[in-house]
Amino acid sequence: MMESNHVLDAKGLACPMPIVKTKKTMKDLEPGEVLEIQATDKGSTADLQAWAKSTGHEYLGTETEGDTLRHFLRKAGAIEAEGVVIPEISLDEFKEKVDKNENLTVLDVREIEEYEEGHIEGAIHIPLGEVEQRAGELDKEDVIYVICHSGRRSELAAQTIAKKGFKQLFNVVPGMRDWTGKTI
Template identity: 55%
Template structure:
């Protein structure tokens, strides 16, 4: 099982509806865009409640892991600019990635946070969060075409610009995981 990196852990164990949502809402106000909160709850209804709340507020519900009586919910604070048009020149569709993903000359690079990747990712994709890309760039093969994916294409756009400047052959995948209709894996 993959370790899920979070920015803050919120203890809502023993609290009944609506308190896990109330506490999550308050905590989200303290986070920056892209940060992930782990909400620990024991209320069985909190899964549906948090999912609905996240979707209605524009945040991203990533998933839940059940460990005994404790539900560990993961929510990512989204930014308001995630739907901006990409600036990187080489853009491909999800369909293109699906057709080339098993080609040995290609690499699918997922630049989402580890929590996002853990709950759903393209099979065989390599996860290097955008914030770690500069320090982990040596892990990438310059001989391969790299298809960079994130949730909507914004973070992958930034990653493509970084990698292109270093001489990598990169393609930005649009729309990314928000509309991925093919097989996925999870590591939780």
């Protein structure tokens, strides 16, 4: 069992709230301190791993107790790595492009269960936790529209691939949660 300096209760919260609360709590910790995040959102594991990597914090692991996931993060040194700023496109603007049948590269970074419930036709599915390893499946020359449930995981995914040399990225906000267009 891992030891922590602080505990954050994020049980019952769905994406993006575990990340939002973690980010806020981490600001109050001293470098090197460990935060335990208790969550029930199954997607929180991949989300917190990616967030930790993009901010320079250390993901220490996850323990499971019943339905509760206990994630452990160690705060980075005094200078936190700042993520790359990714431009956003509103869901309405993005939907116009989809409706016009523009040749779009859409990257859906939700978990498989979410993707299978309904996704935009032609979307490339790479869950957030796999984006870094699978970025080579994407073309660096394409304009890529990254989408998730609410816009938080897609921002993390876009930051991850931007660091690999992708230049034309847009985070679709708010994401599939409010999508009214056709899905398959």
